[in-house]
Amino acid sequence: MSRAGLACLVVAGCVGAASAQTLPRSVWNGVYTVDQAKKGEALAVAQCVSCHGDGLRGGEAAPPLTGDLFNSTWEGVLLSDLADRIRTTMPIDRPGTLSRPQTADVLAYMLSLSKIPAGTLSLPADAGALAQIAYRSYPPQP
Numbered sequence: 001m002s003r004a005g006l007a008c009l010v011v012a013g014c015v016g017a018a019s020a021q022t023l024p025r026s027v028w029n030g031v032y033t034v035d036q037a038k039k040g041e042a043l044a045v046a047q048c049v050s051c052h053g054d055g056l057r058g059g060e061a062a063p064p065l066t067g068d069l070f071n072s073t074w075e076g077v078l079l080s081d082l083a084d085r086i087r088t089t090m091p092i093d094r095p096g097t098l099s100r101p102q103t104a105d106v107l108a109y110m111l112s113l114s115k116i117p118a119g120t121l122s123l124p125a126d127a128g129a130l131a132q133i134a135y136r137s138y139p140p141q142p
């Protein structure tokens with residue numbers, strides 16, 4: 001066995017460790033700020049809760065944007081894809097009206113609802129930067 005292969009056996013979870021370097025960061029890396037989530041909350045209250053319910057927990061006609069159902073749909077998806085989904089299809093009665101920064105703010109609020117910790121940098125509005133961050137419903141295992 002090669003020396004690298006042997007090292008992999010010793011360092012349990014070598015595959016995981018190697019891919020952690022090549023894969024995008026996740027939402028658990030402190031990718032939004034508390035202030036941004038507050039802005040997003042104001043926007044969501046004005047434009048999303050009428051359908052998605054208080055705390056975006058799901059309404060009569062629209063699915064929850066936090067919790068198990070949401071997580072099972074979006075696990076591992078890049079934030080650029082989730083942002084695109086929001087920006088191009090929501091609010092469903094006025095699609096395309098949110099700017100990229102507004103979409104990032106709403107996304108930050110959604111992350112805060114899922115108890116994903118905030119950090120010191122705002123979630124970027126730029127699609128290329130959002131494509132570096134994956135949605136994960138659980139923190140990475142040590």
Ligand code: HEC
Nearest residue numbers: 044047048050051061062063070073086090091092093106
């Ligand atoms: C007029 C009602 C309405 C409003 C307002 C609305 N939505 Fe929706 N939304 C829906 C419906 C209905 C669906 C499910 C059908 C679909 O996926 O298009 C949905 C689906 C979604 C999904 C996909 C959920 C999933 O897990 O598949 C996201 C994300 C989303 N909305 C975000 C938002 C955000 C963010 C806002 C506010 C900026 C918003 N929506 C405003 C009705 C609405």
